[in-house]
Amino acid sequence: MSRRPSPTRDPRGIPEATVARLPLYLRALTGMAERGIATVSSEDLATAAGVNSAKLRKDLSHLGSYGTRGVGYEVEYLVYQISRELGLTQDWAVAIVGVGNLGRALANYGGFVSRGFRVAALLDADPEVVGDTIAGLNVDHIDELEAVIKRRGVSIVVLATPAAAAQQVCDRVVAAGVTSILNFAPVVLSVPDGVEVRKVDLSIELQILAFHEQRKADRESGGPVMAVESQ
Amino acid sequence: MSRRPSPTRDPRGIPEATVARLPLYLRALTGMAERGIATVSSEDLATAAGVNSAKLRKDLSHLGSYGTRGVGYEVEYLVYQISRELGLTQDWAVAIVGVGNLGRALANYGGFVSRGFRVAALLDADPEVVGDTIAGLNVDHIDELEAVIKRRGVSIVVLATPAAAAQQVCDRVVAAGVTSILNFAPVVLSVPDGVEVRKVDLSIELQILAFHEQRKADRESGGPVMAVESQ
């Protein structure tokens, strides 16, 4: 299903890995623009973004041919092109569901709303917090979910609920027509095709770090003696 | 440098992609254990974790041969094996640097400390918050960074500082001997080899969602009609 022709790539089909890096390039570029830098080479931009320069050039080549050989890329122009490609020239109404510690932090997080995004609604089930004003926004009751989504044109929902509530809220959000979800709850959400879920899981990140940390510790103590291990 | 023999894989060399999924399996398994499930098939566990069953079996096979053909995996035993592999049988002291909205949320986040992790220190530069008690922990001044890390045996640092301070704090943390960092600041940290940095970037996740959202919108409106665009 939805097989791709494969030999000829869809001209607008930007690889997922590239999409994930474009925001990185954008951030580096806006920093440069603010410092008054007019043009930049792939080498310099790659260094600033922490990637390989060949990768950067290939990534940018998927958007079009926006560089000038022998010179580099015009910073302002590239900022515009990447912004447009990422859909940041329009602004997106974001709703945050779950106003616990994390939801509150997200609502107040400045860089979050930086470019193209606007927190348009806060929702929670706890009567204790409903009606409160956080980051200049009133907290609505979760019963209003569907109405709020429609009325304020919310197209991206951030889930910061307890794990137990996440799937249920997710279902309602999807039923209300939302197709982009950023999930902070530690559960695997199941959604129909066509709905994009991205997951941020602090606990998993820590566990991955612990794995590598343990590995290093093992290598140091038992390593040199029984120097087996990948040799 | 550090070339791998490649044909014969290091027996302890677990693929990075696998490591990233182990915490997912672990979470599903602990849930099952709590519900009193004794054994589970790769099919069921895979469904619970939201992955393909072949992938799950291959992942687990990297840890050893812990299943029984015709039966499945013993839940408790597998929990132990994965925990051990991830290094969760010991506990890790974590320091959170930057006690703004996000740092505060992290300090209070329950699931964060779930298994094997313990928030051992909070640090900040702002005299206003230094001395406060958050989540039962005193906030120390950033000047104490090196001393606190040594004294409390911190091996993982969470950076929740403003972007401008992140690299500087990172350098100090690394100089103090820490080799595992979880970075929430929207900057590309540069660290020496051997230091593991994982990055959580809310803004980037949103931008990726916006890209796909715009794509869907394009496809619906202009897609079928003027399907040209770069053709």
Place this chain on the structure above:
DNA sequence: GCGACTTTGTGCGTCGGTTCACAAAGGGAT
């Protein structure tokens, strides 16, 4: 004790992504 059934562990083809290395393209100096 044996046969049928279930489920694991894995060999192998495939695919997306990364990197190298270079030809093509443009700018600036003379």
Place this chain on the structure above:
DNA sequence: ATCCCTTTGTGAACCGACGCACAAAGTCGC
């Protein structure tokens, strides 16, 4: 106007990861 120098854009080899499909292995019922 021409040549040299810089930097882009990309062909092609390489590499890890994914998923199919199946043989090996072990259990349960009779």
